[in-house]
Amino acid sequence: xxxxxxxxxxxxxxxxxxxxxxxxxxxxxxxxxxxxxxxxxxxxxxxxxxxxxxxxxxxxxxxxxxxxxxxxxxxxxxxxxxxxxxxxxxxxxxxxxxxxxxxxxxxxxxxxx
Amino acid sequence: xxxxxxxxxxxxxxxxxxxxxxxxxxxxxxxxxxxxxxxxxxxxxxxxxxxxxxxxxxxxxxxxxxxxxxxxxxxxxxxxxxxxxxxxxxxxxxxxxxxxxxxxxxxxxxxxxx
Numbered sequence: 060x061x062x063x064x065x066x067x068x069x070x071x072x073x074x075x076x077x078x079x080x081x082x083x084x085x086x087x088x089x090x091x092x093x094x095x096x097x098x099x100x101x102x103x104x105x106x107x108x109x110x111x112x113x114x115x116x117x118x119x120x121x122x123x124x125x126x127x128x129x130x131x132x133x134x135x136x137x138x139x140x141x142x143x144x145x146x147x148x149x150x151x152x153x154x155x156x157x158x159x160x161x162x163x164x165x166x167x168x169x170x171x172x
Numbered sequence: 173x174x175x176x177x178x179x180x181x182x183x184x185x186x187x188x189x190x191x192x193x194x195x196x197x198x199x200x201x202x203x204x205x206x207x208x209x210x211x212x213x214x215x216x217x218x219x220x221x222x223x224x225x226x227x228x229x230x231x232x233x234x235x236x237x238x239x240x241x242x243x244x245x246x247x248x249x250x251x252x253x254x255x256x257x258x259x260x261x262x263x264x265x266x267x268x269x270x271x272x273x274x275x276x277x278x279x280x281x282x283x284x285x286x
Contacts, residue, residue, distance in 0.1 A: 164212065
């Protein structure tokens, strides 16, 4: 069955460092992969989408890589700030419908001042 | 981007009762979904709310337990029926941005069943 694994442990890093979050998947050939941010008591907020034919995507301090051979995506936040503290979810999608979107359980990131 | 208002934001309910959650979108959307997020778990899709027809339920979810209404393209409700403590969870509505596969979410309803 399809399986998505994100960093099992919460991640604590020092302000100014680069945070790297991992999303691994098995038994899946996604057409695209997304990253969302979720704050406590709030719904997830879309951050980035990367397609299977793309290796890397950037948006301001965020960078996502997608390696379909390793079946892995890495999500980087450079020059991290305490405001970046949140839970980050990866989601894999098939072409055609967001109904096919499958979410990981998320990684809780804390950026220490 | 769509703005989604979801209410109530939280509720504490007694076993055996029902709760209806409302989701209002500030624009007309074709695709609207209901998710459940249990503590420490990933989001699980309950159903797709179809305008003018019955919702499409995912495996493990049935209409009798989670009836859904979608009277128009901006509004939907999810009812959690005959609740038990196992239904304690966060319930989220979401809409799909056309041509982009991007989901927008409401702020969620935190449900606790005693």
